[in-house]
Amino acid sequence: xxFKAFLTQDGxxxxxxxxxxxxxxxxxxxxxxxxxxxxxxxxxxxNLLSGDGVQSVAQFNKxxxxxxxxxxxxxxxxxxxxxxxxxxxxxxRSALTIQAQARDDxxxxxxxxxxxxxxxxxxxxxxxxxxxxxxxxxVVQDVPISKPLPRDxxxxxxxxxEAAQDLPQTLVxxxxxxxxxxLVDRLRNVGDLLTVAITRYGDLHLQVSTxxxxxxxxxxRLRVLGLRADPPIGDRTLSAPTRTEMAIQKGEGLSVQVSLxxxxxxxxxxxxxxxxxxxxxxxxxxxxxxxxxxFIPGTxxxxxxxxxxxxxxxxxxxxxx
Amino acid sequence: MSSSAGxxxxxxxxxxQLDCAQGMVDAxxxxxxxxxxxxxxxxxxxxxxxxxxxxxxxxxxxxxKRELFLAxxxxxxxxxxxxxxxxxxxxCLNTFSTPGHAPVIEIRYPGPDMQxxxxxxxxxxxxxxxxxxxxxxxxxSWDCNFQSTGNVHATFTEAVDDLEWPGSSIQIVLQPDPxxxxxxxxxxxxxxxxxxxxxxxxxxxAFQCDQHVSYRYKYKFLRATTSHIPNSVxxxxxxxxxxxxxxxxxxxxxLISVKRAGGQHSHGDISGGIQQLSRIAYxxxxxxxxxxxxxxxxx
Numbered sequence: 001x002x003f004k005a006f007l008t009q010d011g012x013x014x015x016x017x018x019x020x021x022x023x024x025x026x027x028x029x030x031x032x033x034x035x036x037x038x039x040x041x042x043x044x045x046x047n048l049l050s051g052d053g054v055q056s057v058a059q060f061n062k063x064x065x066x067x068x069x070x071x072x073x074x075x076x077x078x079x080x081x082x083x084x085x086x087x088x089x090x091x092x093r094s095a096l097t098i099q100a101q102a103r104d105d106x107x108x109x110x111x112x113x114x115x116x117x118x119x120x121x122x123x124x125x126x127x128x129x130x131x132x133x134x135x136x137x138x139v140v141q142d143v144p145i146s147k148p149l150p151r152d153x154x155x156x157x158x159x160x161x162e163a164a165q166d167l168p169q170t171l172v173x174x175x176x177x178x179x180x181x182x183l184v185d186r187l188r189n190v191g192d193l194l195t196v197a198i199t200r201y202g203d204l205h206l207q208v209s210t211x212x213x214x215x216x217x218x219x220x221r222l223r224v225l226g227l228r229a230d231p232p233i234g235d236r237t238l239s240a241p242t243r244t245e246m247a248i249q250k251g252e253g254l255s256v257q258v259s260l261x262x263x264x265x266x267x268x269x270x271x272x273x274x275x276x277x278x279x280x281x282x283x284x285x286x287x288x289x290x291x292x293x294x295f296i297p298g299t300x301x302x303x304x305x306x307x308x309x310x311x312x313x314x315x316x317x318x319x320x321x
Numbered sequence: 322m323s324s325s326a327g328x329x330x331x332x333x334x335x336x337x338q339l340d341c342a343q344g345m346v347d348a349x350x351x352x353x354x355x356x357x358x359x360x361x362x363x364x365x366x367x368x369x370x371x372x373x374x375x376x377x378x379x380x381x382x383x384x385x386k387r388e389l390f391l392a393x394x395x396x397x398x399x400x401x402x403x404x405x406x407x408x409x410x411x412x413c414l415n416t417f418s419t420p421g422h423a424p425v426i427e428i429r430y431p432g433p434d435m436q437x438x439x440x441x442x443x444x445x446x447x448x449x450x451x452x453x454x455x456x457x458x459x460x461x462s463w464d465c466n467f468q469s470t471g472n473v474h475a476t477f478t479e480a481v482d483d484l485e486w487p488g489s490s491i492q493i494v495l496q497p498d499p500x501x502x503x504x505x506x507x508x509x510x511x512x513x514x515x516x517x518x519x520x521x522x523x524x525x526x527a528f529q530c531d532q533h534v535s536y537r538y539k540y541k542f543l544r545a546t547t548s549h550i551p552n553s554v555x556x557x558x559x560x561x562x563x564x565x566x567x568x569x570x571x572x573x574x575x576l577i578s579v580k581r582a583g584g585q586h587s588h589g590d591i592s593g594g595i596q597q598l599s600r601i602a603y604x605x606x607x608x609x610x611x612x613x614x615x616x617x618x619x620x
Contacts, residue, residue, distance in 0.1 A: 186416040213409050215416055215451040240450060
């Protein structure tokens with residue numbers, strides 16, 4: 001099993017900024033580097049194998065991150081392992097700092113998979129090594145990783161990733177993630193079970209309910225991707241719960257229940273400053289999907305080489321068509 | 322403002338709008354001395370009164386006059402009353418406001434299920450709403466017929482803070498000659514805080530007393546009357562009015578400024594008079610005195 005590549009300038013900055021997405025949202029997580037035969041992608045995922053809690057996936061096109069990319073494994077060119085994201089992020093940051101301090105245009109950061117003998121141990125262990133080589137010096141950082149995942153686990157990961165790509169039929173765009181996060185933080189004072197309803201008219205409706213109080217918030221006329229419909233006439237005067245119920249009964253909306261804690265966690269990614277966020281309910285109410293996109297710097301075009309998404313598990317099947 | 326019909330075609334008893342949610346939260350928090358408290362709310366054409374009490378010895382009322390609201394449509398007959406969790410109501414109002422943004426909130430009563438309905442109405446494309454369950458209230462056990470025997474206008478809060486001996490009682494003495502208020506606490510030792518009338522008019526602003534009056538009150542109840550006034554309000558506070566009524570009933574009144582969003586800060590126009598009055602919430606506390614100890618019998 002071999003892996004070796006140089007990080008491009010863009011790549012290292014990208015990983016540095018975007019890994020913030022994970023280091024805030026998970027204490028211990030698994031990052032899986034994976035080269036897919038057809039398109040050479042790097043996936044960093046959290047919770048995809050454990051099936052518990054929020055699943056997060058960051059997908060990068062390898063050419064954005066790496067040059068001189070070499071990978072070989074007995075697993076159809078796929079390598080997956082677990083790593084602590086905080087350690088990974090720290091190594092990236094120091095490599096960046098060292099590179100900047102070297103003031104050396106040729107200073108490059110190379111990462112590779114190695115086996116080394118850790119201090120005080122007699123068995124070699126796998127590491128992801130960051131080597132920052134300049135003209136006069138080289139700095140090496142070893143990030144401990146798990147043993148590369150066995151074939152079965154990698155296969156399971158592959159299937160989970162493919163399932164995760166089952167896009168919801170209707171997605172609504174939320175413009176102000178900070179505002180949504182502030183709302184979610186306040187709703188947590190009421191309770192933890194959140195009902196999320198999304199309609200084809202572009203409504204996003206969040207509601208927390210206990211036996212004594214119901215608090216909810218509705219955002220209307222959001223931009224819709226996918227299946228859309230015109231709202232029925234005269235629905236402006238109706239209350240939010242009534243409107244949502246009507247949409248669901250007509251088959252033009254879906255509703256699921258998720259944990260407010262999970263939603264709050266997934267929202268912490270706004271630290272990575274995504275340019276857009278889309279919310280949708282997967283077919284049959286399987287999960288609540290959040291997709292984050294980034295623009296190519298200086299444009300409003302989506303950068304297709306990077307994508308992040310989270311899937312929030314559904315706690316109780318909500319009503320749906 | 323539209324008052325759309327509820328279920329059954331009856332208009333709700335009250336539909337009102339306010340834009341000073343934070344001020345409302347300040348006013349209501351000043352009578353929240355426990356995390357969970359049941360309140361009784363009474364609505365009328367004059368405004369809203371919220372009443373809380375504890376163990377028959379402490380009662381607080383918050384008067385929110387209709388002038389505090391942006392709009393106030395009252396169509397009920399008589400004065401409907403309902404029970405509500407104070408904590409839930411305050412927490413709910415807090416959910417609506419964010420720092421720097423004071424939304425316009427519409428409050429309606431009753432909803433189809435006798436709930437209290439709240440909703441932000443300042444944006445057509447986004448809103449926050451809430452429904453709070455209400456209950457049939459217990460009758461209020463004491464409605465004091467208050468006759469005053471002496472009253473003072475004072476910065477009461479610091480005195481009560483200084484006398485902190487939980488578990489003990491505080492004796493309040495009003496005496497006409499020399500005119501002064503004395504608060505005395507006993508515990509491990511004793512402490513006396515004296516406000517002579519002529520000494521410092523910052524502390525004791527007004528004083529009226531015909532006879533020597535002295536009663537004891539439980540410390541924890543006195544504490545409840547002052548310790549939950551939000552700090553931001555204390556700075557604006559004009560001082561509290563303390564009155565002892567017949568039988569020793571202690572009445573403490575606070576005026577809490579409920580600033581309107583975009584309105585002037587009250588410092589600027591204390592002399593604003595009528596304009597200013599409409600932005601005040603009145604808070605009243607009533608504390609029953611401790612029973613006199615019966616004389617020791619030697620049997």
